[in-house]
Amino acid sequence: MIKKVIQSIVNQMGSGSDLVLVHSILDQEQIRPLCLVTIQEKKMFQKSPHYRRARFKLEDVLLPGEDDKSTESLFPKGGHREPMQFTVTKSVNDRVDGNLSLPVEPANIEVNAAASASKEWSIKLEMNHIPVQEIQALSTKRKINMNHSFIQQLQKSGERLHMVYETIETSEDTTCKASSETGGGLKTWIYAKLCAKGTREKKQSITIPKGCTLAFRVIPLDITDGSWDLDYFTPQTKSLLVSDGFSTGKLGELEVEVRGTCQVLSKLSLDVSVILLKAIKAVMRDRNLFQELTQKMEAVLHETGSCELKTESPDLKNLLSILQYSSRQLLLQMAGAIAYVLDALDELTEDQLLLLLESLEEKIVPQQLKLVAAILEHNIEKKVNFRVDASLLSFSQEKEQELTIAMVEMSGVTLQKDGSVVCMEDAFPALAALCVSLYVLCVLNK
Template sequence: MGQKQRAARCLDLLSGARREMGLPTAVSQERGDIKIQGSDTHPKKEQRETMTMFENVTRALTRQLNPRGDLTPLDSLIDFKRFHPFCLVLRKRKSTLFWGARYVCTDYTFLDILEPGSSPSDPTDSGNFGFKNMLDARVEGEVDVPKTVKVKGTAGLSRNSTLEVQTLSVAPKALETLHQERKLMAEHPFLEEMRRRGENLYVVMEVVEAVQEVTLERAGRAEGCFSLPFFASLGLQGSVNHKEAVTIPKGCVLAFRVRQLMVKGKDEWDIPHIYNDNMHTFPPGEKPEDEKFTLIQASDVGAVHEDFRTLKEEVQRETQEVEKLSPEGKSSLLSSLSKLLGKKKELQDLELTLEEALGKGHEETLEALPKNVLLSKGAMDAILYFLGALAELSEAQQKLLVKSMEKKILPVQLKLVESTMEQNFLQDKEGVFPLRPELLSSLGEEELTLTEALVGLSGLEVQRSGPQYTWDPDTLPRLCALYAGLSLLRLLTKAS
């Protein structure tokens, strides 16, 4: 296939993907370049694009400030007021350290469930920090004034865009004073409900927030593969003329850190520095006076997830639970997921419904899934795990997964991701590495384009010349999520 034919085919793919995602489809070709023209004024579509860009900003910021750390990017602009210091949040049941814990907001702060008393001092600024190459390596940062960072736009953002951020955290002394002076309101309705459901509660202890209101834009030409999410599905060197914008309010939380709340007896509490998955806010089956809290070293947490084999074993455990479904159940689950992929809000709604159903502790049938799929607790638990992985992928990636299922190339894509991660899981430096030719040799032109785009959106840039690929350790969490998603879909398609 010649260069012009390949470009035309990629244009068709882009138009189809954008049409399915409800995005503008006007595309023209000039001198081998790709231009996306026009803009859609439909409010829901505008909101979806804005939210996607906000999520891109917060994730890129988090990768630069705290790669592989416990800083969590906020993924919803409308929820930022519910993630200020002292806000209470819930962690999704099937969170994993491989692609990061995910949290949902509540309508309460930690202070709301304490007995009345003196208010703690305001959160303090945590100090100086600096970074560069934010927003997919297209923005360079510089420390402008003490305790703040100014990020100035380059190719990826309009040049007049500046994002200034600072960190605010709860001072240890303020927390200590609060602990001495104020007990829990044992009969607070929210606390009683959480105790009944056995939920774990977390307190936001540190945030990264915008110092001033700013409108960030992706504008102008973006060079190279995967430079913009909507261009990524091309899998083609070139450029895009496209404009997106998001206004971030002053004081908007962009990322946050949490610590787990531990309840002792009826009204005693603690917020330990270190926590793990075996700890419970409301320890089950223990008398208050006998409650014990085992702390582990931070190094022990990392040791649990030290290599690719550990990830592979975790994914295999979850796929084994899905495999227990009847053939009809697996087929129905695949059909339902195929309709939901690319609709992030609907996928998240299903995840929330499963969260609630799992809390009931008995088998469930769900409206989002066919009536003939009766889910045991083990199956719900596993599906929730994979929904969490799929939710980490962009809508464009989810759509590409559907196309890949149609092309029956999921096994090849899974092997590609598995092979590169197996070789580089512990690699902490960027680099270009050779790719075994047989990993791509079975793919036709269109299948290769789909595969390049799919893995490229998770940060794995495959180059046909060589062939070779670029490894970036900061993209590891996204690749872990893609690996899990591919594993589930391959199992379901194989069964069908």
């Protein structure tokens, strides 16, 4: 829930794409001005790049200065300079009711359904920052300690260090609430009367403490032989791969990204594909397993030495055992692909994950992939109304069609059975994440 709240706040602020969103309120103590992080390359399906906490501040990796002054004395209160304060409020209340009666001899079927959703919060925020000119001045006085264990590990891994210079924090304790309820009744009379009803209610709330960092900005550090500088103009990296003529535009770029990262998955044996698919399905159902697998793949990718892969989960044990005894090259390829898949799944809602699992059971994932790819062939960031081939929405059973439409619409796209499409302005990342997820499930479900 915290992820949705933070994303909504940033959207309302309109603060630009350079803001990095905090993953968890547990991270906020280590995301302050002057804290160090590494930033992962932003995937096409992510609205904000992901970060990895370094657990160190700039002061921790600097050699002492001639005046022995710490950065805390140079930047009082972590660099706060008359923070700008503002309030973000959101209140949404929706309710939809429906009723359908179908006389079918000798039966009469009546379907009633209702759905409601509400979200409410008002958050007082402040923006704290350290002027980059002051940080630049510090770089001429203090050098990096190249013997620091973290700096040495960083140089071996090739990762680039960034420093937090601006944060958006809460200025008071705030409770955010969200609730949704769906209910339905099915009454069927076939000689004898049967009655079945179902209701699903979901309530969530989270209290965000005062002083909690919700989002932040960073600036890269260039380190050479102890000297360091700020990199104001970091170029955006682009893949040098070509799309092999599959598609053009954003879909073509997405295919390049997916194939470049997940190519190893298409080369797996049937047995290994089954084991990996079982693990992916398990983490889609269980958030704790999801986090465990994510952490282990990150450990593989960022550790310079060997990484022991053990678990108590029977759903992950076989996969981790295979990875444990793979060559270093294959291990890194697999960990990179799995981490990429988990990042895509993490962008989907809980309900979308459940619908994906049901789609696997119904064996309709390949057709769903074709449908989503057809939507992405259009420039949906500019062209919000168009049509796709209506046959892509034709399934053997009506419930499969409704399941598919519901899953796609959760990514900000409205679909009609005749192929009409209406996209929200910011639908591309969510739809791209769904496309990646469908592609990988198709590859693994051989």
